[in-house]
Amino acid sequence: MNVLIVHAHHEPQSFNAAMKDLAVAELRSQGHAVEVSDLYAMHWNPVASAADFGVRQQPDYLVYALEQRHNQQQQALAADIRDELDKLLRADLVIFNFPVYWFSMPAIMKGWLDRVLVSGVCYGGKRFYDQGGLAGKRAMLAISIGGRPHMLVEGGVHGELNDMLRPILRGTLAYTGMTVLPPFVAHHVPYITHEARVELLEQYRQRLRTLDSLPPLQFVRLDQFDAQLHPLPA
């Protein structure tokens, strides 16, 4: 399969970078084709703006999603967006590899979502959730976080981690139709020993060897709602 790893960390020696390198090596050794978008190394521009569009349907008033659709049709999206969209469309599995900042992804990666998940291709109209434009692809987060496991469960100080990640897991990945695998979470990374980090990397390797046996997360389907998106009786 084709794998795309979208990676965001400013320190090449970081644990997150080691996770990315391990995934590249492991997945290639399994026979997969792996591409990496190393956002810091690429100097990725995360800011959605008028500069993303070579032509304009509405020159006087910028509606970003409208111009995404128009520029995709006219093949006039900015080259950096087009390159990433091509990688995304080639991929069977997309891994988002990042340190959790404010219970979300670093801004440089949020801007990858904002600019690359182009309306008219990845979503739009009634193409969302199981009808989304990226249906058939799988996605997984591979993340590090400062907190300990007991802080990130129901009743813990921050509640269930997947609830914090909901706008990504459900609102973005499932929304665009992707099959969402459970996140791989490396806890407490800034505070643990080298040996503990090595052990976490080994756990990540095992995860990458067992992707096909992982039950994906479950989300809504559009056939549970009527044409106006009111819920139908169960």
Place this chain on the structure above:
Amino acid sequence: MNVLIVHAHHEPQSFNAAMKDLAVAELRSQGHAVEVSDLYAMHWNPVASAADFGVRQQPDYLVYALEQRHNQQQQALAADIRDELDKLLRADLVIFNFPVYWFSMPAIMKGWLDRVLVSGVCYGGKRFYDQGGLAGKRAMLAISIGGRPHMLVEGGVHGELNDMLRPILRGTLAYTGMTVLPPFVAHHVPYITHEARVELLEQYRQRLRTLDSLPPLQFVRLDQFDAQLHPLPA
């Protein structure tokens, strides 16, 4: 009181810009001092990187939060971060004004959180939730979103909007100690008439006139947890 409005929209004629302008005028007419950080107009850099630090505690390995603390102590944070942090520390109320992208804020604003919510000032150690560094300040989201209200409630196609906003409301604003007011939400904005937009702006004006009577959202308190952040018996 001092109000800071952090605004992120690339179109000066947008509904979001109108919300921002209305809030400036309304809050000033109430006698408050209002500052605006118009992130697109400022060409705000949202990418957390080594360039944010004038000095380094660890020159060979970038740990962002560590260098935030060190550079804050050494008064060596990048000038754009220092300016925004000063605005934030002056503010009694912070309004985050943005269009919802992927059930979150645009990357340019996420990068304001990443860079300006400096460790050692806004949070750090046991200074979070009710013990957070920004305790005593209030925060409110003022947002536009494409969906209709019935799509953003429990049982709706996307579930409760505040659950999607959890990493911001709880994981960021409440985490840093701020008192979080319910978001003001302008639904379905891209698809409604001019008259309906005017009506929404009037609702926003009323909201800004009744902030003191709004019950804030409720979150955990650290006295509900032991020293290792395990929950205490209720």
